Amino acid sequence: MLLVFDVGNTNIVLGVFEGDRLLVDWRMSTNIPRTADEYGISVINLFDKAELDYRDVDAAIVSSVVPNIMYSLEHMIRKYFRVEPIIVGPGVKTGINIKYDNPKEVGADRIVNAVAAHEKYKKPLIIIDFGTATTFCAVGANGDYYGGAITPGIKISADALFERAAKLPRIELVKPNTVICKNTVQSMQAGIIYGYIGQVDYIVKRMKSEMKRLGEDNPFVVATGGLSKLIASESTTIDKIDPYLTLEGLRIIYEKNK
Ligand SMILES: Nc1ncnc2c1ncn2[C@@H]1O[C@H](COP(=O)(O)OP(=O)(O)O)[C@@H](O)[C@H]1O
Ligand SMILES: CC(C)(COP(=O)(O)O)[C@@H](O)C(=O)NCCC(=O)O
Ligand SMILES: [K+]
Known part of the structure; x- marks a missing residue:
């Protein structure tokens, strides 16, 4: 499963894809300061509620327009999902x-x-x-x-x-x-x-x-x-x-x- 994050100035929208099918999507507030562990617990709770196993995530990608939350979010993805996230930015292929x-x-x-x-x-x-x-x-x-x-x-x-x-x-x-x-x-x-x-x-x-x-x-x-x-x-x-x-x-x- 692919875990995707769209970090906006109001909401972090996250979703889980199986192939090209979006299984589920959730919204979290952007402006609540959270540690990597607090993000981890919140996201794992959402997986539990949707009856998905967070250990099935084998890749992650993040797009963000809010630089100051990226340290915690990236750290959470590595620590809890054990994958290296792709961060949309210079050097990433887009076709655009x-x-x-x-x-x-x-x-x-x-x-x-x-x-x-x-x-x-x-x-x-x-x-x-x-x-x-x-x-x-x-x-x-x-x-x-x-x-x-x-x-x-x-x-x-x-x-x-x-x-x-x-x-x-x-x-x-x-x-x-x-x-x-x-x-x-x-x-x-x-x-x-x-x-x-x-x-x-x-x-x-x-x-x-x-x-x-x-x-x-x-x-x-x-x-x-x-x-x-x-x-x-x-x-x-x-x-x-x-x-x-x-x-x-x-x-x-x-x-x-x-
Ligand atoms: N489902 C919704 N219904 C009504 N308002 C919403 C909904 N989702 C977000 N909003 C409001 O829309 C605005 C923009 O939200 P969002 O698209 O998440 O912005 P961003 O990408 O900048 O975080 C916010 O003011 C938010 O409160
Ligand atoms: C214009 C935006 C603030 C929109 O962000 P959002 O409303 O999704 O939080 C964001 O795309 C941004 O910070 N852009 C950088 C400036 C630009 O696109 O020229
Ligand atoms: K947006």
Whole structure:
């Protein structure tokens, strides 16, 4: 079995593959400081609950955009699973040609998403990942990673309003039916969510016209990440939600590097 980790700024998403089948996936908070032993116990508990034997893991791969937890996480994988994890980064084969000014600067999660989407769809792509930040990535039909845009995540936007305006409360991210709202909570919900949908559709439209100039016609738009459903349901530009894109990308990169 292959154990995969996608370390984001809010959540560590982990999953177990048997061949190309994802058997199970779990989420842990990123921002709780944990030792290697604490990670080990948590992950082994999750295996137990899923009635999987952690001793059947024979490989591991990690993608992370949070450097400071990597020491404990890598140490845990070696100590409890007795495998040397592949860490997605420079030197790892991806099949993606990164056109960023400095390829080392691109978040590993963005590369992993590009690998998965390129392998699955083999056409020009725009990939949107709704995480702590929202990332937009333009990928060519032959796997060129052109770059993209980064915006504040939906929850960051909502939290900023609550933290910076005395009379604005913390809100739940649910969509009201209107944008003419008659109370504070719904006004904030409408502004954040419908405003966000507009932002997403506008960036995608601009990205499509820039891609056309690069000879990448009519890109397919794939969304992933914690909050993609909330936006995709009203967006006019998102073609598909692919919740397991990052985990699948990790499996594909493992296959290319084992
Ligand atoms: N299943 C879910 N339903 C609703 N919100 C979620 C879900 N999963 C994650 N979130 C929220 O979505 C945001 C981004 O989460 P995630 O995609 O895990 O980000 P990251 O990759 O940056 O850790 C967080 O604010 C999180 O609380
Ligand atoms: C943009 C990100 C913060 C998104 O991370 P996430 O929201 O998944 O936690 C991450 O991909 C990152 O740190 N990227 C480095 C900068 C870049 O990609 O240009
Ligand atoms: K992510």
